[in-house]
Amino acid sequence: MSQVKVTLVKSVASRPADQRATVVALGLHKTNSSVIKEATPQIKGMLHKVEHLVKVEEI
Template sequence: MKKIKITQVKSAIDRPADQKQTLVALGLKKLNASREVVATPQILGMVRKVEHLLKVEEI
């Protein structure tokens, strides 16, 4: 499977609760935190929901 690297580049302050929970579900708890995840349809849906807060790179 294809992997992607996601990095949180904007704060979750003043965002709706569902967006904050999505960031936590992706494993991002702090600003500039990064994770490498497998690009499943479920993960890509979560990334799409908060893409304005993230930087996404293909590995």
């Protein structure tokens, strides 16, 4: 599987609870924090849900 680097670029303040929970489930906590994840269908779905808050780079 390929990997993706996910960076939180916008704050989750004043966002719906499900979007905040998705960001936390991805392992992101503060703005500009990054994590590397496997590009599974589950992760891709989570990224699609919060695509306006994160930056995704293929590794």
